């Protein structure tokens with residue numbers, strides 16, 4: 001079977017790499033892809049939102065399964081468009097993708113389904129939002145309703161910051177008119193975060209190995225928020241007890257409520273969890289795999305990913321037994337190497353050296369994100385997050401050591417990375433948490 005992966009980041013390189021290992025897969029295409037997907041698969045220069053062109057390509061190449069990486073095409077209805085043409089595609093419909101694409105929808109669904117989440121209010125005018133913020137005795141988070149390229153969630157420490165966030169989203173409409181028409185103002189929660197990703201179809205939910213992301217740009221969780229500067233799996237915070245609790249209290253009621261509302265979810269349901277000292281809460285849902293969480297998670301997945309995704313698409317997920325989902329017991333760590341200036345402005349087109357040397361280290365895979373293959377085979381930078389250097393190790397400490405050894409072999413002008421990826425996993429689990 002031929003497979004098409006949609007997207008161009010590190011998550012999509014990991015998908016291409018993993019799907020290419022399936023005995024069921026003859027060839028993997030990636031639209032539009034990056035230098036890494038060009039090496040492990042075949043790139044096709046089609047934009048992720050050009051559904052007509054993607055459908056023409058899928059028909060011409062007789063693609064047996066399309067797998068969508070990013071949220072944008074999902075929110076724009078790529079699954080509905082492919083299905084209308086009788087094409088097999090993995091991911092939620094436009095209606096179900098609202099769980100990520102509309103923060104208002106998501107929070108109301110959580111309230112309706114009694115999912116533990118931060119208390120919140122929805123506003124469609126700035127003035128009542130400001131008054132509400134001034135009346136709160138705790139710090140808040142202000143969220144634009146719509147997708148905002150990962151920038152629409154503003155975590156505030158003071159009333160002034162929160163009011164500035166309302167103005168950014170609703171008055172200056174910095175994330176666009178539609179995204180800022182409504183906002184969610186919610187109580188800011190404190191605790192460690194965990195990414196719990198689950199494969200969902202019908203009422204079947206298969207939780208994947210838990211991972212922990214590192215959202216801030218710099219060590220010690222300082223600096224601006226990014227798409228994620230590194231991840232590791234399994235995260236000790238994601239104990240079997242916690243995962244069982246998340247499944248029972250959040251995933252099951254959410255999936256059932258969506259089914260009852262005739263917007264059943266099929267695809268990856270990603271719960272952003274925070275472990276507070278009052279118990280765990282769902283910060284947000286995403287409708288797709290996490291980036292960079294996917295890189296260490298897929299590095300550890302021993303089962304055939306293609307079979308799992310096909311089972312979800314064909315409504316056979318309930319037939320997957322525990323043996324159908326096998327993990328390498330070794331931890332994996334992914335360190336993101338980013339362009340200087342990211343998440344702000346950064347340069348592109350910088351030559352990347354040392355990729356071959358890094359690849360020689362056993363149990364290391366360098367997943368590409370913002371990279372481009374130049375004629376002649378030179379790989380240059382082409383984005384903020386450039387590479388996700390991922391390693392397996394006998395222990396988390398060994399996986400970290402190996403990932404950083406590989407990072408040290410690679411260089412490009414302006415490169416920076418966090419030095420503390422996975423460090424939290426080495427510490428004792430927080431007290432009072434199951």
Ligand code: GLY
Nearest residue numbers: 213228290291292
């Ligand atoms: N790593 C965060 C995300 O994928 O949304």
